[in-house]
Amino acid sequence: MRRLWLPLAVLGLVVPALAGAGPSGETIPLEGNGPGERLDVTLVQVVDPAPAEGPGDVPEQDERLVAVQFRLKNTGTAVYKDSPQNGAYLLDTTGQRFAGSPRATAAGAEFPGLVTVRPQDTALGFVTFEVPRDAEPAAVQFAMNSGFADDVGQWALGSKT
Incomplete structure (x- = not known):
């Protein structure tokens, strides 16, 4: 599992200024690094916990999948x-930041390794994260250009309680 351990206060130094922040379901316009690169990105849904697609996708005993x-x-x-x-990250309430996991879930179709979207077209897919079983997801971030674009969208996630 790839896990980045950063307090939320440090994220401002690691991640460029947020292009937009909003609740789940909100669409945030983002710009990429190249000319004419623009996406409207919507967080459609969060499946937590997400069931593993196959036996090889089952996380360690002390972890779970979030799609x-x-x-x-x-x-x-x-x-x-x-x-x-x-370019997608999940942040928990303690400030830990989690990168996407290669594990597949039965939540729905995941993005393929490479996505091609022509102007005015749309792509829909899941990104899976592997997190500690007791982690409480607080937000999701997305940036174009494999996370290297200056614009970063962030969506707040509601508490499970």
């Missing part, structure tokens, strides 16, 4: 070609 579904609408003039899993 987050995004809708990517290309509102720019350039073709968007990227790996959405690389």
Whole structure:
């Protein structure tokens, strides 16, 4: 499992300024690094816990899978070609930041390794995260260009309690 341990206060130094922040379901417009790269990104749903798709996808005993579904609408003039899993992160209430996991879930169709979205077209898919069983997801972030774009969208997640 890839896990980045960063307090939320440090994220401002690691992640460029947030392009938008909002609750789950909100669409946030983002710009990529190249000319004409623009997406409207919507956090569609969060499945927590997400069932593993197969025996090889079952997480360690002290961990669980969380699947987050995004809708990517290309509102720019350039073709968007990227790996959405690389630009998505889940943050928990303690400030830990989790990158996408290669494990598959039965929550729904995941983004393929490489997504190509032509201008005005849309792609829909899940990104899976592997988190400690007791972690409380607080937010999800997404940035274009495998996470290297300056614009970062962030969605607040509701508490499970």
